Amino acid sequence: xxxxxxxxxxxxxxxxxxxxxxxxxxxxxxxxxxxxxxxxxxxxxxxxxxxxxxxxxxxxxxxxxxxxxxxxxxxxxxxxxxxxxxxxxxxxxxxxxxxxxxxxxxxxxxxxxxxxxxxxxxxxxxxxxxxxxxxxxxxxxxxxxxxxxxxxxxxxxxxxxxxxxxxxxxxxxxxxxxxxxxxxxxxxxxxxxxxxxxxxxxxxxxxxxxxxxxxxxxxxxxxxxxxxxxxxxxxxxxxxxxxxxxxxxxxxxxxxxxxxxxxxxxxxxxxxxxxxxxxxxxxxxxxxxxxxxxxxxxxxxxxxxxxxxxxxxxxxxxxxxxxxxxxxxxxxxxxxxxxxxxxxxxxxxxxxxxxxxxxxxxxxxxxxxxxxxxxxxxxxxxxxxxxxxxxxxxxxxxxxxxxxxxxxxxxxxxxxxxxxxxxxxxxxxxxxxxxxxxxxxxxxxxxxxxxxxxxxxxxxxx
Amino acid sequence: xxxxxxxxxxxxxxxxxxxxxxxxxxxxxxxxxxxxxxxxxxxxxxxxxxxxxxxxxxxxxxxxxxxxxxxxxxxxxxxxxxxxxxxxxxxxxxxxxxxxxxxxxxxxxxxxxxxxxxxxxxxxxxxxxxxxxxxxxxxxxxxxxxxxxxxxxxxxxxxxxxxxxxxxxxxxxxxxxxxxxxxxxxxxxxxxxxxxxxxxxxxxxxxxxxxxxxxxxxxxxxxxxxxxxxxxxxxxxxxxxxxxxxxxxxxxxxxxxxxxxxxxxxxxxxxxxxxxx
Numbered sequence: 001x002x003x004x005x006x007x008x009x010x011x012x013x014x015x016x017x018x019x020x021x022x023x024x025x026x027x028x029x030x031x032x033x034x035x036x037x038x039x040x041x042x043x044x045x046x047x048x049x050x051x052x053x054x055x056x057x058x059x060x061x062x063x064x065x066x067x068x069x070x071x072x073x074x075x076x077x078x079x080x081x082x083x084x085x086x087x088x089x090x091x092x093x094x095x096x097x098x099x100x101x102x103x104x105x106x107x108x109x110x111x112x113x114x115x116x117x118x119x120x121x122x123x124x125x126x127x128x129x130x131x132x133x134x135x136x137x138x139x140x141x142x143x144x145x146x147x148x149x150x151x152x153x154x155x156x157x158x159x160x161x162x163x164x165x166x167x168x169x170x171x172x173x174x175x176x177x178x179x180x181x182x183x184x185x186x187x188x189x190x191x192x193x194x195x196x197x198x199x200x201x202x203x204x205x206x207x208x209x210x211x212x213x214x215x216x217x218x219x220x221x222x223x224x225x226x227x228x229x230x231x232x233x234x235x236x237x238x239x240x241x242x243x244x245x246x247x248x249x250x251x252x253x254x255x256x257x258x259x260x261x262x263x264x265x266x267x268x269x270x271x272x273x274x275x276x277x278x279x280x281x282x283x284x285x286x287x288x289x290x291x292x293x294x295x296x297x298x299x300x301x302x303x304x305x306x307x308x309x310x311x312x313x314x315x316x317x318x319x320x321x322x323x324x325x326x327x328x329x330x331x332x333x334x335x336x337x338x339x340x341x342x343x344x345x346x347x348x349x350x351x352x353x354x355x356x357x358x359x360x361x362x363x364x365x366x367x368x369x370x371x372x373x374x375x376x377x378x379x380x381x382x383x384x385x386x387x388x389x390x391x392x393x394x395x396x397x398x399x400x401x402x403x404x405x406x407x408x409x410x411x412x413x414x415x416x417x418x419x420x421x422x423x424x425x426x427x428x429x430x431x432x433x434x435x436x437x438x439x440x441x442x443x444x445x446x447x448x449x450x451x452x453x454x455x456x457x458x459x460x461x462x
Numbered sequence: 463x464x465x466x467x468x469x470x471x472x473x474x475x476x477x478x479x480x481x482x483x484x485x486x487x488x489x490x491x492x493x494x495x496x497x498x499x500x501x502x503x504x505x506x507x508x509x510x511x512x513x514x515x516x517x518x519x520x521x522x523x524x525x526x527x528x529x530x531x532x533x534x535x536x537x538x539x540x541x542x543x544x545x546x547x548x549x550x551x552x553x554x555x556x557x558x559x560x561x562x563x564x565x566x567x568x569x570x571x572x573x574x575x576x577x578x579x580x581x582x583x584x585x586x587x588x589x590x591x592x593x594x595x596x597x598x599x600x601x602x603x604x605x606x607x608x609x610x611x612x613x614x615x616x617x618x619x620x621x622x623x624x625x626x627x628x629x630x631x632x633x634x635x636x637x638x639x640x641x642x643x644x645x646x647x648x649x650x651x652x653x654x655x656x657x658x659x660x661x662x663x664x665x666x667x668x669x670x671x672x673x674x675x676x677x678x679x680x681x682x683x684x685x686x687x688x689x690x691x692x693x694x695x696x697x698x699x700x701x702x703x704x705x706x707x708x709x710x711x712x713x714x715x716x717x718x719x720x721x722x723x724x725x726x727x728x729x730x731x732x733x734x735x736x737x738x739x
Contacts, residue, residue, distance in 0.1 A: 171681045173499060209546075210546050210547065212548060212681055213679055214484040218484060226536040238682050238697055239685040243690075248689075253686075257686040261678060265506070270725075273503040274504050274729070278722070278725075396682055398682055398700065
């Protein structure tokens with residue numbers, strides 16, 4: 001009999017008052033007992049609606065049944081057949097809008113906590129040594145992957161399983177892309193990222209750091225070096241700014257820079273790490289996505305007393321995951337909704353305030369969300385010393401500017417065939433933020449997965 | 463890992479190093495830069511490429527031991543390895559079509575101006591190099607420059623080499639005597655590039671400056687290196703590092719470069735106290 005408890009089994013977390021002062025992981029993961037309790041809530045539906053909600057089609061009911069049978073390594077092995085990075089997905093996927101949104105248990109009560117169970121199985125396998133994968137039959141054909149973020153790692157893992165010799169070029173000194181430079185330690189421990197990447201390397205994938213494709217070597221030269229196909233997963237690009245006065249004052253950061261200093265360069269551990277960061281007593285974070293939440297929560301952990309999210313629409317329109325908004329609120333982050341910055345005020349070259357206007361919601365715009373309209377005479381100043389702009393980014397410009405004939409759209413995203421990831425250049429495929437602009441880890445992984453199939457079909461047909 | 467294959471002290475506090483980095487050496491062009499780290503917990507710092515040897519697979523950098531990272535780097539010896547040495551980054555300088563050029567280096571900037579002068583001179587251009595230093599014992603690359611230019615004018619702030627004055631004094635003198643250039647290339651401290659640009663604007667001479675702001679990734683991701691150029695925000699790592707000197711907001715750039723001065727001083731103190739131990 002399934003466990004008919006209407007709510008998800010809660011997952012233990014660090015207390016908000018404690019965790020807002022440290023960078024350790026917030027969510028602590030299920031115990032075996034909690035995992036068994038939650039796994040028993042799954043109805044093991046025949047038509048598996050949850051699987052269709054997963055961009056990489058994890059065989060969800062099957063792995064949950066394995067957990068229920070206490071075969072945790074077996075559960076992880078099932079996940080790994082379609083997902084190279086389960087410990088990461090279990091933590092950062094927006095399950096509420098994907099697999100869990102399709103769960104039958106969600107009709108009356110809460111859906112099965114699929115993400116938490118995925119995390120449990122993946123962590124178990126990492127802790128206890130994963131089941132050995134079946135030996136891979138190598139086909140001796142070479143594929144180059146540009147970027148070791150979620151898209152590149154997934155594409156690499158899938159191709160390696162098919163037998164390809166896969167080599168990843170990474171521009172930074174640490175692999176992982178946004179998993180390493182973007183998502184903070186307290187949501188995604190870097191040691192775990194390192195270990196998950198090691199499992200991809202164990203499939204025979206090689207990663208070369210400190211190579212900027214487009215500069216150190218071009219896409220054309222990769223083909224000359226014997227690669228039969230190239231996957232571009234170069235990720236996020238230049239941060240967007242608001243184009244308001246004062247944005248270049250000292251104390252204004254893009255979220256990319258703020259988070260890179262903290263996560264990749266470990267500025268939170270300054271002076272043990274050499275890279276510094278400055279955070280005022282009061283901080284405004286502009287934007288309403290997960291990146292804005294991450295930046296705000298990092299600022300708090302770096303000692304800022306008052307951290308305010310400034311967002312021009314209302315909370316209902318915020319693109320951030322509900323869980324992240326909830327966590328931020330618990331940690332004392334303030335939310336100034338329907339508020340739009342119009343100028344960063346400075347003194348002696350440093351930020352001393354953020355001038356904003358109030359907004360109200362008007363008619364729906366192209367995105368279907370109600371368009372915010374300025375309320376006349378509502379100008380006011382937030383007294384802050386640091387402003388972090390988290391309003392997204394445009395795809396990385398390096399490859400499109402150094403690869404002739406690579407078709408891009410008006411926003412600079414690489415144009416691809418949705419099904420295969422094929423670009424305008426034969427043999428060149430792309431996926432992730434380099435195509436879509438800022439999106440999620442799992443969507444990038446889904447794109448990497450489709451491209452792996454596309455690349456396999458392309459090479460076979462040659 | 464990237465091996466330091468040669469290390470020379472050019473002047474007190476200024477070091478030249480050749481680093482084995484075949485991928486960078488193969489593609490490097492004048493005007494481009496690299497990013498390096500010295501230790502696993504170290505910062506990423508940008509340094510402009512001073513020279514390269516495609517066959518030997520080496521890239522030469524020249525740096526002044528001013529901050530924590532450059533001091534740690536300066537203390538490294540031949541045979542040691544750097545964990546990161548990535549590039550070439552940024553757009554190469556546009557040197558095509560220049561028949562007469564003044565290449566101006568301020569202090570350490572001379573080492574970065576050198577490949578530009580060399581490339582132009584080898585392409586048959588008339589090249590006047592003007593290099594300025596605080597005093598005689600800080601002069602670097604005099605012999606190299608003489609082989610890479612039509613005329614070399616070296617000046618010192620204190621006159622200790624026999625010519626007293628700033629690079630702008632030498633340039634003004636040449637311009638007043640009727641010298642004319644297709645382009646002036648100025649590389650050095652921000653105030654020097656600012657004053658050279660002001661002077662050349664009077665004469666309507668196109669002027670290129672090489673900007674070296676604070677950077678993290680250097681590949682167009684973090685946005686830390688932004689500058690205002692002609693009223694627009696530009697990113698030195700992907701739009702530069704070369705920009706039109708008549709359009710750069712130098713005052714803003716100087717302010718942004720001082721953003722971490724406090725931390726730089728503290729880091730310096732820690733380094734000193736470590737040395738004292």
